[in-house]
Amino acid sequence: MQGKARDIQRFLLWTALCFASAVLASRYLSGPGGTSMLWPSAGIGFAVAVRYGLRWTAVVLVSSLLFTALSAPSALYMVLAVAGKTAATAIAAWYVLRGRALHLRIEDGMRLLGGGVLQSLLSAAFGIFALQQTGRLDAAQIPEAFVRWTLGDMLGIAVAAPTILLCTTTRNPVHKLSPFHEPATLRERIFWIALLATSFIAIHSLGGRGIYVLGLISLPLVLLLWSALRFSPVWTAASTGITVIYLGAATGMGLGGFTAPRTLLETAVLLLLLCLVAVIPVMMALAGLEQRTTSYALYQRATRDTLTGLLNRTAFEEEARKRLATTEVPATLLYLDLDNLKIINDSTSHVAGDDMIHAIGGAIAAAVGDEALVSRTGGDEFAILLPRAEAGAIVEARRLLNEIEAMRVPWGDQVLTTTASIGLVSATPQVDGRDYDTLFSHADAACFAAKELGGNRFHVSYPSSDEAQAHSAVMRSALRIREVLEREQFLLYVQPIVPTHQANGEGVHFEVLLRWQEPGGRIHVPAEFISAAERFRMGPRIDRYVIDAALRWLERNPQAAKRVASCGINLSGATLTDEHFADYLAARLRRSSFPAENLCLEITETSVVRDRQRAQRFIGQMRDLGCRFALDDFGTGFCSFGYLSDLDVDYIKIDGSFIRGLEGSQLSQAVVRSIGDIAHVIGKSTIAEQVETEAEHRLLQEMQVDYAQGYLFGRPQSIETFFAAPAVA
Structure with missing residues (x-):
């Protein structure tokens, strides 16, 4: 009910405005011969039909009926004139809309201009036909009357339609300006209004004293261009309409030195000039608005998150x-x-x-x-x-x-x-x-x-706090790691892995370990920087560095490479989720002389437990390249035996927590013995980590553990030193 009441009020308002403007135009804006130089009601009806839909051409119908009822000499003329105006408005509005919404951009301005020209031509054609059919117009007068009618309607549309559309189209971002646009202040607006009023007074007073009046029109035109650059399109359209109406009224009534046009050519030139005065500032204002809204959209894209709309x-x-x-x-x-x-x-x-x-x-x-x-x-x-x-x-x-x-x-x-x-x-x-x-x-x-x-x-x-200080230390370590990686300053250390029984000349087994040496000579072990690397997801980058550095060293030392049975390289848990690692390793192995089957990739049991399916897929990809696998830190991942047979690994590295103090712990001996027995059943070899005493070594031999690694057999040393040792050479 409220919506219908609002529509009725709106209909009555626009009808009254359209009727009143027709009456005023016929009395005060008419040139010689009674033809109106400016017909604002055409613009009002056109704007209402475009803004609210074709059914609102009823505003044109009712207001035209009221106006022609006061002045029409016959019922036939009234019917033909009213039908013609209504049909012209409906056709022009359909041409502008045609299923597309208006956003009041330059493109829309051109559509409106085309629709206004179409309405003016149709309205003039229908109106001239009505006059000719009722005997009010001779055939010789038709061309001149058609031109005057067309230009009068066109000027009325140019004056009224933009202001109405801009004021009523609230859904469009008319006032949404770019942050880089500084809006005009109230003082600037007041000063501008004063200048416009002064220009009107100057035209009226100076034109009456013989000064060329058309030259004085440049005064308000400059102000309208100023408005287009500084003020909103609504302000510019309204002030342009007021200016054109003033100039049209002064011309029609012969005020301020204006002389009403007497010939068709004079009328056409004057009306075309007023049309340009009405259109150019509004088009410039729309162009400025489009530029500002575009810059606003770019600013939003540069500063806002596209998903949430929050700041990026x-x-x-x-x-x-x-x-x-x-x-x-x-x-x-x-x-x-x-x-x-x-x-x-x-x-x-x-x-x-x-x-x-x-x-x-x-x-x-x-x-x-x-x-x-x-x-x-x-x-x-x-x-x-x-x-x-x-x-x-x-x-x-x-x-x-x-x-x-x-x-x-x-x-x-x-x-x-x-x-x-x-x-x-x-x-x-x-x-x-x-x-x-x-x-x-x-x-x-x-x-x-x-x-x-x-x-x-x-x-x-x-x-x-200590917690914050520790975090700062981790941050500093992360920065140092990035720097060391960029400069390739990590050192390759290795630790031997020895068979617990007769080797039979199977070659050298070792694990590659990473060290970081400061310029002063201090060497950092992985425990000092690995947490920072994991915290800031640098594990895959470090893994690639180690693989590349180890392969480059072995390629440069082919005699040492020939003696290698297994080169173990640790991979971080993040590398298992790196979709591009397999491509990297395949490309690196293709250009390497070191056999892929002698490269043993070590992954921790905890990383496998985190995502067993992904780990199995990763192992399969690496084994397709020829690499072997070792399951590191075995025994720390809980329920280890339940999935051991599903993992296609070659070695099981028993965690050092079970090896330290092995001779004094019956539980550790039971765990190690169980791991060894199960590994042999499923065809895998075992490696005991952190072996430090002969007693531990003997027990591991008794338990049929295949390999041992620890300080008992050698501390980590540079790869150059390791291969230079007599036992290796």
Whole structure:
């Protein structure tokens, strides 16, 4: 009911406006012979039909009936004129729309211009036909009347239609400007209005004193171009309409030095000039609007995350640095990471995961309010800079955790849920100087700690704490690892693997170990940097480096390579999930002289337990290349024997925790003996790690363990030293 009442009110308003403009035009905007120089009602009817639909041509029908009823000499003329105007408006509006929505761009402006020309021609044709049929127009007068009618309607459309469409089309981003566009101030607008009024006065007064009046038209035209560059299209269209109406009225009534056109040529030239004055500023304003909206869209794309609409990481960092540097308002940085989103991606699809991320991004933005900075920094991770001290931020963190846990996202016949881990660090000048990089590092570490504690919780980081210092050390190690990798400064060390029984000249077995030497000479063992490498997902890159470096050394030393029976190289758990590793290794082995069957890749039992199916596929790919496999740290992955027969490995390396103190532990002896027996049953060899005493060695021989590795047989040493030793040479 409310919608119908609103439509009725709107219909009555536009009908009254259309009727009133026709009356005013016929009285004040008519030239010699009674033909109106400017017909705004044509523009009003055209704009209403384009804006609200073809059925709204009823506005033209009713207003034309009212107007012609006052002036029509006969019923026939009234019927023909009203039908002609209504049909012309409907056809022109159909031409503009034709199933396409208007967005008031340059392309749409050209469509409107074409529709306006079409309506003017049709309306003139129908109107001249009505006059001719009722005997009010001689055949000799038809060409002149047609031109005057067409140009009058066209000027009326150019004056009224843009303003109405721009004012009523609220769905279009008319006022959405680029952040790089500085809007006009109120003072500038007032000054502009004063100048426009002054130009009207100048035209009226100076034109009446004999100064060439057409030259004075340049004064308001310059101001309209100014408006097109600085003001909104609505402002420009309205002021252009007012200007053209003033010039048309002054010409029709002979005011301010204007002389009404007497001939057809004078009329055509004047009306075409006024049409240009009406169209050019509006087209320029639309071009400026299109440019600003385009730059706004590009700005959005450069600064916003496409999935959530939140700030992207680059824009967030820039704005966060600015806020932290320019204000001393308390602030807290939150780093939020969703728990186990990979389960959603793997069990449903990545599209479902994206839906979850989108929903959570909206919930975060709504929860923290407009004062906070919110960003999706990548994947399922978010960063939030709250303008609150630590206590207030903790309250917000608790609320976020509860809202995310309670969120339900429907997906097909499933309902998706997840939780989050949040790291917090307060931006206190006394501790960290409000440095963004430091804050982000500590917040990331705190989030990681929350996730390690089980997730669905928050963890507060204090930069001066031991935990924060340890994280900083890991960060420094990660930076050093990247630098060492770039400069290829890792050292290859090896440790021998010896058979526990007679070797029978089968060749040299060894495991490649990595060392990192500082410029001062200090050598770092893997335990000092491997955690940093795993934390920052650098394992696959290190593995590729080790493989390439080992193969290059063996290729440069073919005599040493001939003596190698097995070169063991450890692979990180992340390498098992690297889809491109198989291609890399295949390409590297193709150009290597070292036999692939002498390369033994070692993977840990814990990485296998994490994803057994992926591990089996990875082993199959590597074995297709000719490589052998060893299952490292065996015995630490729980229920190991249950899947041992499914893994196509050549060696089982018994974890050193069972070997240390073997002679004094009946349990360890039982475990080692069981591993050896089962391995032999399924056709695999065993290697005992961390063998340090002769007693342990003897027990391993009794238990039929095939190989042993440890300090008893040799400490890790450089590969050059290892192969230079007499026992190897």
